[in-house]
Amino acid sequence: MTTIDEAALQLPPDVRAREARRVVFSSYLGSTLEYYDFLLYGTAASLVFGPVFFSGLSPAAGTIASLGTFAAGYLARPFGGILFGHFGDRLGRKRMLVLAMTLMGVASVLIGLIPPASAIGSWAAVILVTLRVLQGIAVGGEWGGAALMALEHADPRRRGFMAAFTNAGAPTGALLGTLAMTLFATLPDDVFLSWGWRIPFLLSAVMLMVGLFVRARVSESPIFAAAAAKAAAAKERSKLPIIEVLRNPSTVAIAAGACMASFAIQTTFTTFGITYAVHSGASKPDVLLSFAVGQFFAIFMILGFARLSDRVGRRVVMLFGIGGMIVLVFPLFALLSSGNLGLITLAFVLSMTCQSATYGPMAAYIAEQFGTRSRYTGASLGYQLATLLGGGFTPVILASLFAGANESLVPVGLFVIALAVVSGTILLVTRETKDLVLEEM
Secondary structure (H helix, E strand, O other), X not given: OOOOOHHHHOOOHHHHHHHHHHHHHHHHXXXXXXXXXXXXXXXXXXXXXXXXXXXXXXXXXXXXXXXXHHHHHHHHHHHHHHHHHHHHHHHOHHHHHHHHHHHHHHHHHHHOOOOOHHHHOOHHHHHHHHHHHHHHHHHHHHHHHHHHHHHHHOOHHHHHHHHHHHHHHHHHHHHHHHHHHHHHHOOOHHHHHHHHOHHHHHOHHHHHHHHHHHHOOOOOOHXXXXXXXXXXXXXXXXXXXXXXXXXXXXXXXXXXXXXXXXXXXXXXXXXXXXXXXXXXXXXXXXXXXXXXXXXXXXXHHHHHHHHXXXXXXXXXXXXXXXXXXXXXXXXXXXXXXXXXXXXXXXXXXXXXXXXXXXXXXXHHHHHOOOOHHHHHHHXXXXXXXXXXXXXXXXXXXXXXXXXXXXXXXXXXXXXXXXXXXXXXXXXXXXXXXXXXXXXXX
């Protein structure tokens, strides 16, 4: 049975506008929390988890193993998208978002409490992977609901911009997580590896309480409520959302393939880029600070590129970002290896410029591929498959290519370029979606 928020159907225009702003803020805040936790893990996997949880391995093998646990979260994200999407399309977006936020916050706090391998042996790694999988399930459910709540409350002429606040939460969360990790990375190495790295994870508890307070106050999506009411009035028999989506699997494949390069860019510089800069001689605090600057600019660039996509189209803006990365990938690695704080910062800012151009319009681009009654499931599945294809194994692949080629960057750069070419080709041959009428889909 579908639960309908009747109030969402009866709001006057001025109240709808105010409610839309509240929903967008809720989506932004929720996404910030989710990605603070999810991407904080990536930073910790690059710098901490190798020596703490895989101390019996060589430094290179420990890094690869810790980045492998990072990939576990990406493997779980499509499952989270299907699970939360199913109930989000049946019961509504709001309640699934509250559940996803709670699951992420609790899993992240527990990561900060895992004893080291020196205390409990291999169980430490088992617990770490388990909690990482729960993080993946949570973020898999969060993104689709948060993006759709903003998209379906928005003025059609501003859909890309409003939905992009969900994506802007990713660099905001990464910025907060990086700043927190940077602060504690200034401690002596033995203190940082003992307990300093844990504090940023434990701070998730505070962010969770704030996020739940805000999210509990928003109304259900009016487009979903109207579609559910129409189906109920017509006594339509509801089909499983995943069945509706998989009746046309090419739509999911197109959404995932067109967007996977964006996540390849993101994870390349969130994980491998940080490790490579430190490996090249820069200090951990300096590299993390440079990365944080790039994330700060990305917040505004994501929103700016999304607003541009409302005017000129999603595909044009996303292709600009992909083309930029193809041209800049090797120069960016050269900047990261310079050891110069200013040049390293420039590398992260430029990489985030390319990534923001692909990521800003993405929430609207993916969601606009699917009809209302299966949009949560379809958008979540498309997005999470893109994260898996583009981001899930990229850190491990890049670290392995780098080590296997005697620390040559050629195979690393070519791998990123190859994913960019695939995504760019898919975007070139697919339709523009910015002018579609969601209520008629």
